[in-house]
Amino acid sequence: MWRCPTRLRVVVQLLLLSSVALAASAQESAHPLSKSQIVDLLLADVPSRRVSILAAQRGIDFEPSDENLETLRRAGADDDLLKAVRNAKRIFPEQLQLQALRAQAKQLADSGKYAEAEKQYGAALFLAPKVPELNWAMGGVQAKQKKWKLAVASYRQALEREPNNSEWRCDLGRALHNTGDLKGAIAAFRQAIRLAPDDPVFHNNLGYALEESGDFKGAMEEYKTASGLAPGDAAIRANLDRIAQRMKPPSLVK
Numbered sequence: 001m002w003r004c005p006t007r008l009r010v011v012v013q014l015l016l017l018s019s020v021a022l023a024a025s026a027q028e029s030a031h032p033l034s035k036s037q038i039v040d041l042l043l044a045d046v047p048s049r050r051v052s053i054l055a056a057q058r059g060i061d062f063e064p065s066d067e068n069l070e071t072l073r074r075a076g077a078d079d080d081l082l083k084a085v086r087n088a089k090r091i092f093p094e095q096l097q098l099q100a101l102r103a104q105a106k107q108l109a110d111s112g113k114y115a116e117a118e119k120q121y122g123a124a125l126f127l128a129p130k131v132p133e134l135n136w137a138m139g140g141v142q143a144k145q146k147k148w149k150l151a152v153a154s155y156r157q158a159l160e161r162e163p164n165n166s167e168w169r170c171d172l173g174r175a176l177h178n179t180g181d182l183k184g185a186i187a188a189f190r191q192a193i194r195l196a197p198d199d200p201v202f203h204n205n206l207g208y209a210l211e212e213s214g215d216f217k218g219a220m221e222e223y224k225t226a227s228g229l230a231p232g233d234a235a236i237r238a239n240l241d242r243i244a245q246r247m248k249p250p251s252l253v254k
Contacts, residue, residue, distance in 0.1 A: 032059040032091040035068055042076040051077070052084035059089035098127045105137065114144040132161040136168055143175055151175040166195035170202055177209055185209045200229035204236050207243070216247050 033055055041051050062068060064086045072082060105120035121138040128134060139154030155172040159165065173188030189206035196202060207222030223240040230236055 031096065032061040032089075034060070035062045035071065038072055038077070038085070039075040042072070048076070048078040048081035052081045055081070055084045055088045059091040060085060061090070061092055063090070064088070094127060098124055101127070102134070102137075105141075109137070109141050109144075114141045117141045118145070130161065132158040132165075135161075136165075136171070139171060139175065143171070143178075146178070148175050148178040152179060164195055166192045166199065166202070169195065170199075170205060173205060173209070177205075177212070182209055182213045186213065198229060200226040200233065200236060203229065204233075204239060207239060211239075211243055211246075216243055219243050220247060 038051055038055070038060075041054075042048070069077075069082050069085065072085065077085075101120050101124040105117045105124060108114075108117035108120060118138065118141045121134060121141060125131075125134050125138065135154050135158035139151040139158065142148075142151040142154060152172065152175045155168060155175055159168055159172065162168065169188050169192035173185045173192065176182075176188055177185035186206065186209045189202055189209060192199070192202045193206060203222045203226035207219045207226060210216075210222060211219035220240075220243050223236060223243055226236045227233070227240050
């Protein structure tokens, strides 16, 4: 027998995994199958049908080239298994690392550990700099730390690849507002409203930025619109009452 003890342990572990292959929650966290693992399963007389289920649920970390498929066929793979391998999701080591970094970063952010989350998102962006969700998440943890200029840069990078995301436009507006760039904030909030005109938060935020800039009439209009869209919102109502007081002639203010 040519298998070494280490290889035998791998086969035993895979056999145990195959016995619970239908447990979806366990499979979601499992690593993808390698070509050698599939060969080991087949040589250990695991039915091709069971290996097909594992491949479909866990994915594979190799390309199903003609050469690799021939290797599997020689190990005992039937046509259905070869088809399952061809159709399996490809998950390579770099993708696994990226998934782990994203999960760790989100967990840290959810726990309020924003500085640590920022480091994890930075590592994830090093692997996948063109994923807009990562830029947006990075902006979120930077905003939590009041690193407003960095947050602005992160949100803008996200929007370069997904310009029609109204929520991200609003987040950019908040970050710009906090840097003191009221003109930029107003523009970002207006863009968010163009994309989602019925969102009361966007109108309220635009109203606040307009109020801060001295445009009380414009602020009043936005607060009224926000209040009409969310009549029970106490914060919007408070903003509306405040701007109404600020717009009264001095002799009428009590």
